Amino acid sequence: MDEKDAQLREAAEKLALTLSESGMQKTTARVMTALLFSRQEAMTAADLCEELRISSGAVSGAVKQLIPTGIIERVPAPGSRRDHYRFREHAWATLMGNQNALLSSMWDAASEGIKVAGKDSTPGRRLDEMQHFYGFMQREMAALIDKWLEQYDTDKG
Incomplete structure (x- = not known):
């Protein structure tokens, strides 16, 4: 070596x-x-x-x-x-993109909890925040990955 x-x-x-x-x-x-x-x-x-x-x-x-x-x-x-x-090429973007499945599951769990507890209840307020957070992260993560891939491919050019 x-x-x-x-x-x-x-x-x-x-x-x-x-x-x-x-x-x-x-x-x-x-x-x-x-x-x-x-x-x-x-x-x-x-x-x-x-x-x-x-x-x-x-x-x-x-x-x-x-x-x-x-x-x-x-x-x-x-x-x-x-x-x-x-x-793998673009491994990091792929790994982060796979996190969207987790983000989606968390959003779905919050949605189910809100349906049961009601949006104005104590758990409903907590779950509403959770749902908004994971919805935001899911949208932003996808956009960030797309932006990074575009920038990386341009820089490699």
Whole structure:
């Protein structure tokens, strides 16, 4: 491993530690950051096992958690029967966009509570604020992501 690779690995491990301290499973964070900081376009599960010194089961579990979030994706590799994984383009925008499902669920929960409790009741007033907040966040998040994607694509230009 050359000096740059060692520095990248150290930076990846530092970010993985931060993510695990914030609630992400440690192995999932390490797999994610390995793909993020890798100089390779894509890595196999075996590559990840070797680099991170973890089992194939650990890699498999991490991949199963990361793919649905939109952060990483499985990609074909010509001439290979192994799965290859890479950090997805626009991963951060995809991840934040996926948060809209949570925002929508929170809005729906508030709406249901208001129907039962009534808007002018004590819980209804709290739920009304909740509904307004999550409705606002949902609208603004979508607009922010669109704006960021447009700006990023223009800057990359």
